[in-house]
Every structure is written in structure tokens, then in C-alpha cells.
Amino acid sequence: LSGDPSTVITSHRDLRVDWFSFELGTLEKALKLSSPPFVNPSKAFRQLRYVEKYAGDLQCKSLAIESHYIDRDYIEDHSVFYSKSLYPYPNSCRRIHFFSLEADAVKHRLFEIVEHAAQQGSIAYKAGCERFSEEAYLGFAVVKPLAGSPVGRTVLRCFPELPTEPERAGQFRRNFRCTRVYKCHLAGAELSVCGLAFQQQDVGVSACATTAIWSALQKAGDHEDIAPATPAQITMLATRHSLPGGRPMPSEGLSVDQMCQAVQAVGVAPNLFRVEDVNLARGLLHSAINSGFAPVLILESQIGRHAVAVVGMKVKPRHEVLSIAVNTDDAASDLLGLYIHDDRLGPYLRADLASKDVQRWNRWTRRLDQKKVLHVVIPERSLHEEPEVKQAWELTHILIPMHSKIRLSLAGLRHVASEVVKATLTYSDTFQIPQSDIPGPTVTFNTWIVRAHKYVESLFLSSGSLKPDRVARISTTISLARYVGVVRISSQYFDPIDVVIDTTSTTRNIHSLGIIVPVTELAHTEWMSQYLAKVFGCPLVA
């Protein structure tokens, strides 16, 4: 570190808010950052530059820098680690807010919100804050007083669901279900942004495994009242019982066991899957993201093992049938790529998925076997350095933090889906239905887990919505678990049918809560739903 504390101690106890016009390359100057000795600026500020570039892509026009901000995550890092250093690291940070309006316009609008609220009251205040946030607030980034790893908790708005560029229109959709709303305050106004928190690893308190879990748990806190764990807490909880890799801090990384321990210790259940089958891995990722559970990917390459948190996915704009078995189609075949937080690079990185044939040593047969693996291809340098360099990582494990009351794993729910598909495919044989009545026999299945009330809401809030009398019947006839597993099947000869599963049950003793049919238009919908209700012995709402 530099001998001049002013290069690091840039935080002031007296708050000052400085406004800047946004221009690429100005963030480091505005923050007066210089990299510490022995660290190349391109390495020290890689994530900061990515954040700046990302804000530019969101059409950022101005930024405000708060000179003094106490960040819950950093102050805990400071308490357990940095406060015990010889160098006097401050305990406070700075915070940058990004806006899509010019600075003068933002200041004027913020003043207006407060002025209007003073006359109209709290409802007008909330409405004004939400309207302004929707229109102009792009998010915030905490800047830690660590010159070598400055990017702290950063929440930026996600890109819109549909691509805005005309040349990419209709090519894909973005699904950012693993995000939540974060609120912060500036100049008396409450600003909100929907995203998932990102931060870079500092290799002191946290490395990639800790940071990936930290991001994933931010979303877990959105489902239940769980205080988000700080990186320091995660590292300490992970290393409480075993230290196979040596000292906990400075962080030497975590084992998968330690990652599971940390997730469990904060009150969330770690669901771990080994990637043995490419289609299954894609299915689990699709289900987890649709359920709003941010999965942590365990990756391997010649560099070593790495962990990243998934924030969302890129999917086909419309479903295309792609059979994974005879007459069986998985909605997960729409998955084109993932959006990940990679603490070495930045937030919301687009990672492509690619299947690859490899040869693997089978220790039981003692010979090389052909195997398909799933590669996650991450753009390593997508900012100023061209051409883009991509690094392919093999996905070896998926860790999904879920509420501990959910006993049925996503793989277990997929087992249920397989049984539902099987029963559906027997329909024509059971009732000797002529082939001409069933023009396209392929059955598409989709699975996800959701809070029961949100599932019911989705039925009448989505397009092609449920009739109010059916909503009333679901609410008064089916006793739903806190979280329900949903297996939705659809085909050309019947409308979508939901088989709703109690997630507190287990794969050997599955409790089917009911069959729910949002819309009945096609001829076989009524009969198929009655048939499934008989096969699975559960009530039908149709």
C-alpha cells in the first residue's frame, strides 16, 4: 500500500454528495482511485471498469457520489479483518448512484419529490419515489476503501426482458427471476432498484466461493425473513467446523462441504447436485431460476475450480419442441445462456452454455468412457480489450440454496414431472383414443417451486388468466403448503395443466395437492385433467 493515506482514506465523516456527468473512464478519476503498489490498475479496477461500462450500457447520464457511507457488509469485514491490520483502513465507504438523466435534472426531480410529499403526504411520496426510480435510477455501487479491491455491494438494474436493439429483436428473452428490490435513500428520496447484489472478492475475508454464496443468499432473503449474511459471516460459518484448506482468513477458498455448512448455518438448506447429465443440468438450472432460487455454479477448468452466482437466464422467445425422450419435451430446452455474477469480472455477465463430448476415466471399468459435459463459456475480457476472450468452464456441481421447509428437491420435482409425463402418455392407450384425435402426442413439461400465494396470484395475473370462480375454488378446496412444486404439462391436444405438489413431502411419499386447469379450450383438456386426478388421487379444479 502507498505510504500516503490520502490515496486510501478517501472517505469523510462529514457527508458530501458530489455530482458528475457520466462518461466512460471518468469513474476512477471521480473517485480519485489509484491502484496499490504491486497491483496492475487493469487488475485492481477490472470490476470497477466493468461496472462503469455496464452503467454506460444502461444509458447512464450522471452519477452522484456520497462521500461517507457505512456498508453493513464492509463494516463486518473491517471488524473481523481489516481493523486488525497495521494499516489504518477506514470503516466507512463511499457510494455511487447512477442515473439515466443529467445531474441537474436528477437534483431537480429529487427536490420535487420531497416538496410534493411535504404537501401531499406519504402516499404521494412513495408514488413519486417509485416513479422516479422506474424512470431514472439505475442502481448503486459501494466503493470500499481498499485500493486493490474497491467494488463492494453493487446493485444495478438488469437489462430489459426483450432486447431493444432492432437487429436482436425477437431472438431471445431475458429472465431475471433471481433478483429482488433494493432500497436506498438520497436527498430525502427513497430510491429503488431491482437486481442482485454483486461484489468483488478481496482475497482477505472472501474468495469466489464466499462471494457467490453471498450473492445467492441475497435472493434467499427475499423469499423469507432471513437477514442477508455478510461475507465475513459466511467465511466464519463455513470454517467453523473444519479447515481442510488451512486458515480461514486471508481466505484460501472454501470446499463444497464448507459452502454447504455456511448456507445451512444461515437457515437455508443447501441442495447440491452433481452434473452427470447435460439435459438434467439444464433442467435444474431452468427450474431454479424460474423458482427465483439463485443457483451457485461450481466450475472447473485448467485454471482450477471456480464458483459464480446465477442471476438469470437467456431463453428462446417462444418455446420450440425438442424431445429429450420419446414424445417428451422439456421446457428447459429453451435455455440459451445464463447471466452470472463472476466476482473476478463483474455483474450480469452473459455466459453461453455448450455441450461437449469428452473422454473420462471410469475407475470401475478401468477404461475411458465417452461422456457429454456442459460448458459454461464466460467472456473473460469484454470491456476495452478486443477481441473478446472466452474461457470455457465445465459445470461440475450446482448448489441451490432453498428454504429449509422445501424437502422436495428440484431433482425430486423432476422425478414427479417424469411420472406426470408418463401418465399423460398412457392416456391414449388407456382409453383407446384414435391417433387422429391426437395429432401431436409430444408432451412438454415445466417445473418450478413457488410460494403458494404467489402461485395462485400468477394464475389470475398472467395472460390467459384463471376465471375468478376457479381462484375461489382453489383457495377454498385445496390446502396448499407454504411452497408448492408445480409440474405444468402442455401439448397440442390439451391446454396447460398444473399438477401441484406439496414440497414438504419426499419422493417416496409424494403428496399431490391438486390438479389445476387455468384454461379449458381444447377438447381433451377436461378429460386429461380428470384422468390425471384419478391417477394421482388428488382433487381437480377445472
Added chain:
Amino acid sequence: MSNTERPPTISEETRRRIEEGLRNWSSADSDARVRFEAAQARWDQVLQPLEDAIVASERLTEEDFAIRINTRD
């Protein structure tokens, strides 16, 4: 079949068969139940690879938990 086309409606005979099958479902030796059991056994075999993959993904060993993640920035 295009999205705008509708599949043919169910014939009276098919409808009668379905209704009868559902009515007698509780009887394990009804015609519909017997055909169902046979069809399910066939589809069990077809979808077995999907089941095997699910079981394998959750059959974790000590090696899985011992994996160390330590890629540095």
C-alpha cells in the same frame, strides 16, 4: 398442425369410453386400468434414462464435498 388449427373434437364413442373408464377407475381390474398398467410399464422403460440421471445427480460422495474452490482474482 399450426397454432391456429384446432384438433378435432372427441367422437361420441371415444367420449363414452373415457367416461366409462373414469367411472370404473377404482376397480383395479377394469379394462381402462388394465390398459393403463400395461402402457405405464412400457413408458417406464422409455423414460428410465431420465430417472437414472436424476438419481445419479443426487448420489453424492465424499469426493463431491471435498472439492476445493479457490480461483483467485
